[in-house]
Amino acid sequence: MSDLMTEDLAQAAADDVLVSARGLGRVFDVSKPWLNRVIEREERVFLTAAEDVTFDIRRGKTFALVGESGSGKSTIARMIVGLLRPTSGAVTVDGVDLFRSGDIAGQTALRRRIQMIFQDPYASLNPRWRVGDIIAEPIRAFQLEQDAKAVRARVGELLEQVGLAAIDGIKYPHEFSGGQRQRICIARALASKPEFIVCDEPTSALDVSVQSQVLNLMRDLQRELNLTYLLISHDLSVVRYMADDIGVLYLGRLVETAPREQLYEAPRHPYTHMLLDAAPRLDAFGRTAESVVGEIPDPIDRPSGCHFHPRCPHANDRCKTEAPARLVLGPGRTAACHGVEEGRL
């Protein structure tokens, strides 16, 4: 395992990787309070939100994580930016281990370079601050501009970049519509001139016309500033438009990773097939996602073996008992499936 890991990391360096997740896992204790447990004679209950997640994000590229609601996307995102401590595994950004104690200096220096746009735009904006101050905060904190006037000018520029007006800075968050608040979050994320931005559903609250503006903007900024993105989205057309590499999550495990074209044109994992079949397409108006079969399983009581086996049309006996290992199929391409390993898929 450790041999594989060093080899892996050497390869990562060669590919100009900015962010690496290695064997990342997170378990939550979701037991009832102690007293209830004693009275009701219940065991402690654990929920595995992420398990053994390994992937690389190349510098200047976009890596997208897709998967059903509750599959662990936000949990992984929060570990990748250092907001949530993993139960196991490691995250390195530009060679700095985010969680290893002893590298406080390296970790602090990284803070400005990493930003996150959260899934709940409202919850992440302080309602008592004017929008201009919200956006100015990182500029002031990291002393990116010389004086108050320069800060104001930069704030106005950021507001305009996301399709709002400079004068909007004097308003409070509640004076904006849902989509406008999301754009404020994006402006704030850009304020500290980060190199790596984790975007958790950055456009899901936006209508199509603003969504296209924001996506085009994110791509333009990426090109101009050589930004690296981790993009989380349930919208496969957005992912297709934005991502260079894609990872597919199922119940906390990464079941497939692949460069965009390969994933959309030649998916290997049966779950990826199912996801792509269910995606709404232009010619599919009026259709519901019938192609997604079976219940979304319980993350506390995940199915044995391959978690996907109850919904998989290719499951065999081995799938029910043995968890499939991560197979490297090519550059940036992995799959965790017995069917693929056995050559039957």
Added chain:
Amino acid sequence: MSDQALLSIRDLVVEFPTRRGLLRPVDHVSFDIHRGEILGVVGESGAGKSMTGSAVVGLIDRPGRIAAGEVLLDGEPIHRLSEDAMRRVRGRKIGMVFQDPLTSLNPLLRIGDQLVETIRTHLSVGEAEARKRAIAALDEVGIPAAARRIDSYPHEFSGGMRQRVVIALALAAEPELVIADEPTTALDVSVQAQIIALLKRLCRERGAAVMLITHDMGVIAEATDRVAVLYAGRLAEIGPTPDVLSRPKHPYTVGLMKSTPSTLGEGGRLHQIPGSMPGLRAIPNGCAFHPRCTKRFERCDKERPDPIPVGAGQIACWLYDPAEGDRHAAARAELAGAGSDPAAIATAEAGEGAA
């Protein structure tokens, strides 16, 4: 379906007095929703969709207020009710799913307790029965192992799970009218399909009416019977869903359909309607869309078009004014041909036939 609409909005105007003038996020909007019907509301960010929903349930932030027009629920005006009376209507008769799921959940209370409280406030059932219903409600919105997770706190749920809890809360007291503001934005297709099926079932089985605010045209296509398109606080177009989606008539709706991301190819850029929607401080004279409209003519920047009946719907655009005669026939034909791809029309028409 009885003749009287369950919800009737008449010439609604919402105003915000500010130091630098009066803002009108909702400007003379009228529409009806009947029992058993799902009305979709679409429009660019800031168009006034949420504000219209908030006006119906009497939850406009101060100093904003309903300045004109009326809101009728089952024929009864509700826009002048006292705050107390309105609180009873909300929850029991109108269930509201707010755009921001977190603000509707109390972070300090377990999810089950919040559901049980809502159920017991509005329905006369005991604690045990309320808890049973709460579990059923969570189950219905697709929370796996609902019985085991009902005692979680909101932060222990994922974004999409919280969004579904908010839906369960809005439906818990079995309201007649459901206003759902972007209820499925953070949900993947399979969960989304489940929520849409649930809303449709409410309409079919309980005769509820739903106002569904969303920017997702796929959801509009699947879920709604009719669609209203808002632009800068005004109604641009309203009509049966297949008509509006595949044969949009208003120049703005045509542009909106073209920028739907399902039409994007990788690498290419998304279609953007030139310009952007005006801010509330700078609504253009005449037709609010005129600076961005490729079909505008002399009248458009002088007179404001009101919605007029066209086909099975209504359009607020001078091109369709009978007084203009045939002089815009070519422009209308071009709009009819633009933006709608044949496959979409075919499926929408098939859907229309089946309905």
